[in-house]
Amino acid sequence: MIIRIPIKSKAVVNASGPWVDEVRGNDVAAKQQTKKHLVHTKGVHIVFKQEDFPLTQAVYFDTKDDGRMIFAIPRAGKTYVGTTDTFYGEDKSNPTAEAEDKAYLIDAINFMFPTLNADVSMIESSWAGIRPLIQSSGSKNASDISRKDEIWHSTSGLITIAGGKLTGYRHMAEEIVDDVADYLKKHFKMNVKKVSTIDEPVSGGDVGGSVGYQNYVENISRKAPSYGLTLEEGFHLAMKYGSNVETVYQYAGITNDNHEKYELPKLLYAEVIYGMLHEMVIKPSDFFVRRSGKLYFEINDVLNYRKGVEQLLQDTLSYDDNARQQYAEELDAAIQDTKR
Numbered sequence: 001m002i003i004r005i006p007i008k009s010k011a012v013v014n015a016s017g018p019w020v021d022e023v024r025g026n027d028v029a030a031k032q033q034t035k036k037h038l039v040h041t042k043g044v045h046i047v048f049k050q051e052d053f054p055l056t057q058a059v060y061f062d063t064k065d066d067g068r069m070i071f072a073i074p075r076a077g078k079t080y081v082g083t084t085d086t087f088y089g090e091d092k093s094n095p096t097a098e099a100e101d102k103a104y105l106i107d108a109i110n111f112m113f114p115t116l117n118a119d120v121s122m123i124e125s126s127w128a129g130i131r132p133l134i135q136s137s138g139s140k141n142a143s144d145i146s147r148k149d150e151i152w153h154s155t156s157g158l159i160t161i162a163g164g165k166l167t168g169y170r171h172m173a174e175e176i177v178d179d180v181a182d183y184l185k186k187h188f189k190m191n192v193k194k195v196s197t198i199d200e201p202v203s204g205g206d207v208g209g210s211v212g213y214q215n216y217v218e219n220i221s222r223k224a225p226s227y228g229l230t231l232e233e234g235f236h237l238a239m240k241y242g243s244n245v246e247t248v249y250q251y252a253g254i255t256n257d258n259h260e261k262y263e264l265p266k267l268l269y270a271e272v273i274y275g276m277l278h279e280m281v282i283k284p285s286d287f288f289v290r291r292s293g294k295l296y297f298e299i300n301d302v303l304n305y306r307k308g309v310e311q312l313l314q315d316t317l318s319y320d321d322n323a324r325q326q327y328a329e330e331l332d333a334a335i336q337d338t339k340r
């Protein structure tokens with residue numbers, strides 16, 4: 001069901017990543033003025049247990065055949081490797097890691113780590129994503145396409161930011177806000193200040209910079225036992241939530257044994273509550289896939305605790321059994337995709 005809500009605004013920012021062309025397609029003016037478009041490429045990562053791929057430090061290396069750069073990174077008892085970079089024209093909302101993507105990465109691993117004898121049966125989980133790149137003429141290889149970002153204006157007030165890299169997100173955010181300020185000044189004589197976010201910590205980032213991070217994590221995790229968590233659990237949470245971690249500890253401290261009702265460990269229960277109250281978690285897949293990444297790195301938590309999490313979300317957010325069933329099927333499909 002589509003619900004249309006009229007919104008009055010002088011400008012609208014379109015930062016919809018791989019979908020920016022679709023959003024521009026809904027704007028008659030932008031459609032007429034469009035010269036540049038996106039081109040999409042797919043990137044796949046694969047995940048191994050540490051015992052199968054014992055790596056202690058992140059490395060990057062080039063593949064034998066096409067010389068592309070590949071990363072192998074240890075994380076929370078796993079090692080993940082990626083990525084591929086191939087043109088993609090299929091369903092953007094559901095890209096999957098196909099056999100040939102996995103074979104490409106396995107070949108690259110065996111080239112760099114010949115004694116590992118990696119094969120697809122060792123892959124524990126995988127995921128695929130879509131890169132929103134700006135089309136340029138003459139790029140035959142996906143990896144040759146520029147990762148630069150650009151801003152496109154439509155006379156309707158739709159301002160699109162496209163392309164770019166994750167590492168440039170703060171710069172891109174500042175760029176687009178400044179652009180909107182200029183637009184409002186020029187067209188509506190509004191006096192809107194430009195922004196400076198360079199010294200603003202992101203949510204959870206108030207940890208004394210990269211220099212202070214390790215100390216911060218060690219100090220704060222000492223508080224965990226007073227909330228009924230172990231030191232190790234406190235450390236694990238502090239690494240993940242940074243300076244937001246005390247809020248998560250507090251939710252662990254006030255469960256009133258509610259976690260037992262849902263047969264969830266206290267730590268997981270606190271993370272779900274935090275997700276609902278601070279990270280817009282509504283569905284089980286919001287939590288397991290997009291917020292915690294457990295689907296990729298802690299698949300056993302998903303399999304062991306999904307029923308409890310589904311019940312907790314349903315009870316708290318009061319949705320009906322049909323919605324619960326639909327969300328459960330969505331999670332089933334996501335679990336299947338990691339095993340393809």
Ligand SMILES: Cc1cc2nc3c(=O)[nH]c(=O)nc-3n(C[C@H](O)[C@H](O)[C@H](O)COP(=O)(O)OP(=O)(O)OC[C@H]3O[C@@H](n4cnc5c(N)ncnc54)[C@H](O)[C@@H]3O)c2cc1C
Pocket residue numbers: 015016017018019023042043044045083128129130131132161162163164165166167168
């Ligand atoms: C496999 C892979 C590996 C990568 N590795 C790196 C890397 O190592 N370093 C790096 O810097 N970058 C990397 N990138 C690139 C990086 O992820 C992207 O450049 C970045 O995510 C783009 O950010 P964005 O906000 O423009 O788009 P997105 O992160 O895609 O966000 C767009 C959002 O808009 C939402 N949306 C879409 N349509 C609508 C609509 N109609 N209404 C409301 N919301 C909508 C989407 O749901 C999404 O949440 C990688 C990308 C992939 C796929």
